[in-house]
Amino acid sequence: MRHYVEMPVRSPAARRGLRPLAAALALATVSAWAQDAAAPPAAPASSPPAAVRNSLLDAPLFYQLLIGEIEAREGQPGAAYQVILDAARRSRDETLFRRAVEIALQARAGEEALTATRAWRSALPTSQEALRTELQILSAMNRLDQAAEPLRALLLLATPAERSGLIAAVPRFLQRPADPAHSARLVEEVLKPYLEQPAHRVAAQVAIGRSWAAAGDGERALGLAQQAHAADPAAEPPVLLALELLPTRSEAEPIVREYVARPDAEPALMLLYARALMTLQRYPDALHQLETVTRRKPELAPPYLTLGALYLDLKQPAQGEAALQRYLALTEGAADTKADDSASTGDDDASTPTQGRVQAWLMLAASADQRGDYAAAERWLAKIDDPQRALEVQARRASMLARQGRIDEARKLLQAAPERSPQDARAKLDAEAAILREAQRWQDAYDVMAKALKTSPDDPELLYEQSMMADKLGRADEMERLLRRVIELKPDNAHAYNALGYSLADRGERLGEARDLIARALELAPNDPFITDSLGWVEFRLGNRAKALELLQRAYASRPDAEIAAHLGEVLWAEGRQDEARRVWAEARGRDARNEVLVETLKRLKVRL
Template sequence: MTSTSGNSGISQAFKQVGGEVDYYGLMQQIHRFRLIPLACALVFTTSYGWAQTAASPTAPSRKPATESAISEGELFYETLLGEITTRTGDPGAGYALILDAARRSGSAQLYQRAADIALQSRSGEYALAAAKAWKEDQPQSRDANRYVLQILIALNQVSETTEPLQQFLRQTPLPNRVGVLTAIPQMYARVSDKAAAAKVVQEAISTELSSPSLSSAGWITVGRMQLAAGNKTAAMDALTKAHAADASNDGQARLALDLMEEGNKDAEPFVTRFLQQPNASEIRMLYARVLLGQSRFAEAVEQLTRTTQEKPDLAEAWLLLASLQAQNQQLVQAEQSLSRFLELAQNTSEPLSNARVLEQAYLLGAQIAEKRGDVPAAQEWLKRIDNAEDSFSVQRMRASLLARQGRMPEARVLLRNIPERNAEAQRMKLLAEAQLLKDNQLYEEAYKIQADLLKQNPEDNDLAYEQAMLAEKAGKLDVMESLLRGIIQRQPDYHHAYNALGYSLADRGIKLQEAKRLILKALEFAPDDPFISDSLAWVEFRLGNKAEAQRLLKAAFEKKPDAEIAAHWGEVLWSQGDTEKAKSVWREGLRLNPDNTTLKETLKRLGVSL
């Protein structure tokens, strides 16, 4: 990559450098004179482009003082001329004038102004030349060094940043150095060669890594740089060293959580050990979110419940807990948690009380009411949302309520009339309509809509997966199998496809060994997913391994109480002669979802009346 490849990121990078500079502070004490001669001189000024007029990026530093002396009047003249030239459309000439004035006067403000002119014109190399000239003139200037460092990073010249980064740290007061270390990964976030950046940073902060007060923060920085580079082993090693240096640093818990999200199980003990410390509620919240992402629902609920106990005024925890409770059909508890969230949101100035979050809360209230079959209450929740007509989620919820009342044509018209701002909005509308039809068991019509979407996006594996699920519901098993095998071929780590195909084969009692291999492959990618464990249990049951199936289903249901898992677990218990336990499990499944098709069909097939 060429050295100018980072120019487009220069402006963004310098948002991190500092605030506006008083470019004219130097001139406030200079007499304002020669304006008429200056105006005359400007008439004869010729504009040139950057390549012709600007100082060379590798131009030498300022001349010795005897050759570069400049009077106040000359400084004022040259500076003002540079400013006017810049503002009248020739930044290259303006840059050259300002940089020359900076070199001759030794003014930090003019060096900075020259660099800023180049930055505003996306001329990274010229900005770097000005910053380097400034630093050479004033080697101990924190601002000059900071400009050099940030421009080098923005230009992807990572290998040259070691010394500027070391100086940046040396010049930072010791009490503030932890904060600087913490910010380093963000400073390098946009570089293209993440591995080179990780190597440079570790070398640059070697002194901090051996300091008792800074070692933990330093190793966390190294870990984050290595994780960004995709080196999970090195990141894990850095995490271990950070923990050894200071187990109370919440940065190591956050790094461990990020490693968990990348599938590293070895990082989890670092989180759980940190949670034993006081004031760990924020980390507990983040841990709950990671558990949710891993489909570890019961554990997520446990962590959120503990968070609300430890910090009962943390509104976000109550909202997330309410959402999980609603998913688990714990509707009374969900309403209580939601009520607590709203109470806290009304009495805080924190961002949680903003309209977007309140909309999510009101939608959750509507969903809870819908689950209870109380359509009027759900509609009242929706009325509390400001600008509801502009919210896709609200319109989708209204369509669901219409369908529940047997007004499916109106529901579909409502969705189709939602304005389309772009192609993605159109896609979302069609997906919402397909889901609405699927929820109401109109599988053939949903299949047709999904098929049209897939024709427009034949390589979209998520669309293909949903189409496969609808094909199965519509009785098109050959289409389903073909779609799922196509997904696996295109994206070998798409674990949902392995699971769905394996389960379908097991449910039909065919190709059971292949079904088991497919499901085990899915578990390699998502070992904690209770629904994949349910699939494995079902194939074990079909293979005659009832005890193993019963064990797997019990564990899966404990992780995620779900009506379909209950249907399978109950059938396994029933086949083992434990009819009372089976009925108890099925009753719990009906409580969770009385409309679950698998559960209802299981009871009908076995002739069970509850």
């Protein structure tokens, strides 16, 4: 951390005279401060005129502030800091203390910023802003050992009504510490007295739990969430903590389930739970939760957007389009401000009604495109007048052209789309490759990916996509090399392990290794239905039909995808359960008749439905 050199208050600017422009700028700053310092509190219109309040700005202080601002603007932060801090001490004004801290932080001088906040606290002991600023600086400097005292002081200054909210915010005052466990111990130490106070116990338990969760101690965090929920089953903070823990701690789910079963459950938390279930790829459970929200609160728009997206993802276009139409009806004429609190649940693409409507139009266009109603798809796209989404609109139009067999036109349309950033260039190549994959022009798609890899040779996503194209071209050795490179670059990439294991199993090669690879993928992404499907398929190849059937039925129940159905049907067929196999295949064909694996399976087994 850089430190300032001690300088006398009589500064270089004072010795050399005031440059006209710098003086003018500084005068503007000083005048604004003077008006703020002199302004009386606003009074109601019916109140008598307030007494005149004289400004704190006398001639010496005016000159001092002027010199300080000139020094700051002319690149002399050390002198500016000393002058402004001295003025703040003499005037005991928060605005000037804040300005001294700001000058120090702009110069990346943490010690001086800390000194200024402590001088601020000394002059104004009841200033919560001074305490908050000190905590932010201590956290940035990783001096958690000094943070306990200001944290306690801040909590004591709060009114009883404010204190629970402030307790909940304590972990945020210590963001991104170098030692998260140390931070958690500090939070626990500071909040220990509030665990004995019924009015603040739940807030303290959740704050401590959140700190331990950030430190990687999920077991301790879960215990605190359970205690807080038991103390107040209607409280929302323990449920939010349980939702944070859910991806790695399935034992947290009863807290959430008990809460959402309450008739007074907050819809925003129910929606968060549904999205968490979608992340865990528990689609039937997510669907049930979303349908419950829309049944309880049919006038609430955000759940319909998520519900529509999920239905479309599950290849149920009629239900998906109906949900999206309902969302559009509910948001018609909605102001383009922050969406209601129920929508503010992390869905960045739909954080305002306008953004949500654009998202709905894009999904409706995609659905119409999928069922071949290109006129309807174009009507939805024509509604979108957002430069930020222009590339998505063009990509959808290109997809429509490709579905009509006009592949070259589709590619030209994408290539001509303007690029506002390197991300746009990448998105264009991804969209072009997707069109070529759907048209089964594997070599062309491979070439597009190769072009992208020239600029980003170690991009795991590009390498993964290239491996898939190599597989389609029958280049098994190249596919394996690319996937092993992905695993080397990103050892937690579950899809790479799964793809390599499935490829080996599908070819009937190195089945033991294939099972190990897929098992590792499932460790990284528990409950993923596609990885569960792969494991079922390798068990089938190994001759373990009972185990294969169990895994494939579980995968299909979670995600009724056509490829999973193809595998499940084949195992049922091999077990002599032809009627069940035909039923599964017929369901899958109704959802996705063009699925390659399903088409190939029916053809190979000579099955007519």
